[in-house]
Amino acid sequence: MRTPMSVLRLPRGPDPNSRGFDPDSPRFIALCSTTISSSTDTETDSVQIGEEQCARSMLRESFLRTLIAMTNKQVQFYMYERVKVNAVFVASDIDVLNFQVSDLQTPIGVQKEALLRCQDVILYSFDL
């Protein structure tokens, strides 16, 4: 009767909320070329990093505010293959991979509830 080999733990599974590739992992920090250089650089670089971070935060905040402003409004989505559809924007998922919309007007009818794949969207516009 053989003893089963012991295991420290099971392999970690995917995180349901993100696509992974942890930016805090040593491999990411070492290999990912970003516009932000390491913190051991000179003071001028630190200033540049600071400015860049400010700009990034501002842009991110503006984007998130547009999502809030868009909620329950009619939005026009311009997508690939010359697709232009109107829908009421409801919500976005955390990685901005999908937009939840209502009353999506398509050439073959109105879809009460739908998910739009964000990577298929070229631009979208709405009236404030």
Added chain:
Amino acid sequence: MAMRQTPLTCSGHTRPVVDLAFSGITPYGYFLISACKDGKPMLRQGDTGDWIGTFLGHKGAVWGATLNKEATKAATAAADFTAKVWDAVSGDEVLTLAHKHIVKSVNFTQDSSCLLTGGNDKTIRIYDINKPEAEPQEITGHTSAIKKALWCNNDTQILSAADDKTVRLWDRTSTAVVKQLSFDMSVSSMEYIPDGEVLVITYGKTIAFYNALSLDLIKTVDAPASIHSASLHPDKDFFVAGGDDFKLYKYDYSTKEELESYKGHFGPVHCVRFSPDGELYASGSEDGTLRLWQTEVGKTYGLWKCVLPEEENCEGRKFEETI
């Protein structure tokens, strides 16, 4: 006292896992990529199976996946008629290469500068990753869908296996066929071992080993069931195979003796590969899981920990492995 194999199950995929590949050994360990019919290939830490990230972007089943040696780039082949190149550190999509039909196979050159693709349009293509807008070099000749296309002989030649029941060796520069092998049935899988120039081919219940340069047959081994994939250990002392009966088989390469067989998967095994250090092998199945198996059961490695009573030291001891 012999230990029983405890496979590590990696869950996450929601459909059959059809292909998997390991990277080389990098300063951060080695990595594993899995191709799945759910369209979402995943990257995992090779020695533990821990999920690192999912490559999002394909709009159809992913039939083939590969990593470059350094695990900095990934490539995938999918039913959405595209092959994609990814940054394997950030997970970002770097390139989309449009094809005219389902793409089944992708393979990087040693320096990661070129990508080989093959699929249902029966044409082998070579893309320069640094000049993706340039037209790829095309190699035609196969009369059926290509299952696998691999670089060999220091990236100067190409090996391809197709549903036309042939395996062909092509010269990269002239794009002409150098040699061809014909079979009575479709080849189910192909693995190329650069060190020693060995080609592992599976068809029906047979696992066949060829010299990759001359395509001379070295030996064949027959398994109890139809085999979908096999892999030769880096030291060429063992090989493993899996197929229709859901089991993993381990054989002695020199004697062709079946050493062990393991049940565990709940569906046919589609792909099996040894890790670059030979310490484990990974299998992908119709059941949607990947399993990691120890080559030497009982050894402390990765998540496997040898626990013996009292102060007995079990490192390095060889355990009797019985069928």
